[in-house]
Amino acid sequence: MDAFAAIFARASTRSFRPEPVPRSALERLLAAAVRAPNHKLTEPWRFAVLTGESLRRYAEIRRSHRARRFEDPDAPEAAKAIAKTYREHLETPAFIVVMCAVSDDPVRREEDYAATMMATATLLVAATAEGLGTYLRTGGIMEEPALHDLVGLPAGHRVVGIVSLGYPDAPEAPKRRTDAAVKTTWLE
Numbered sequence: 001m002d003a004f005a006a007i008f009a010r011a012s013t014r015s016f017r018p019e020p021v022p023r024s025a026l027e028r029l030l031a032a033a034v035r036a037p038n039h040k041l042t043e044p045w046r047f048a049v050l051t052g053e054s055l056r057r058y059a060e061i062r063r064s065h066r067a068r069r070f071e072d073p074d075a076p077e078a079a080k081a082i083a084k085t086y087r088e089h090l091e092t093p094a095f096i097v098v099m100c101a102v103s104d105d106p107v108r109r110e111e112d113y114a115a116t117m118m119a120t121a122t123l124l125v126a127a128t129a130e131g132l133g134t135y136l137r138t139g140g141i142m143e144e145p146a147l148h149d150l151v152g153l154p155a156g157h158r159v160v161g162i163v164s165l166g167y168p169d170a171p172e173a174p175k176r177r178t179d180a181a182v183k184t185t186w187l188e
């Protein structure tokens with residue numbers, strides 16, 4: 001699949017087949033990710049790949065994070081939602097937790113974050129080319145100390161995204177976008 005085909009086919013994917021993602025495929029995605037542009041070559045990104053037993057630990061962290069957002073986590077609706085979060089995470093074959101260095105210098109901090117998210121975008125497109133579905137998520141889970149323990153978050157870094165990966169259950173239709181022409185000014 002060429003780069004354009006992968007870019008146009010990429011769509012956030014929620015539902016995966018159960019088979020694991022081979023480590024060699026995950027390594028190819030990470031190798032592609034670190035080719036992202038990066039001002040001053042600071043290489044601010046770090047990645048933690050969750051497969052195998054770590055998936056259960058991550059699903060448990062997600063479950064308790066979700067439970068804390070309900071006033072009464074034992075209420076039937078809450079319990080159902082919490083169980084769904086747990087199940088969805090257990091049924092995801094792999095996650096890549098993306099971390100980024102947090103510089104004291106605000107310019108460096110912004111550029112490093114941008115580079116890390118460009119690396120993440122490259123990873124998502126590379127995954128599509130591998131036949132994998134992905135879902136990038138952010139949110140409060142990124143501040144969760146149990147997650148930091150699980151991934152061994154290095155000092156001076158933060159979690160900036162968590163990518164779900166697996167072979168899609170069914171192909172996802174790419175979501176609509178406004179035509180680029182509407183967002184573009186041509187100065188000639």
Ligand SMILES: Cc1cc2nc3c(=O)[nH]c(=O)nc-3n(C[C@H](O)[C@H](O)[C@H](O)COP(=O)(O)O)c2cc1C
Nearest residue numbers: 010011012013117135136137138139161173174175
């Ligand atoms: C920086 C960033 C953070 C995101 N965080 C979340 C998230 O926390 N939860 C979520 O459901 N989707 C999240 N998404 C995925 C978007 O919702 C998704 O890309 C959007 O709905 C467009 O769908 P598509 O990826 O299939 O084109 C995030 C995307 C980006 C770029």
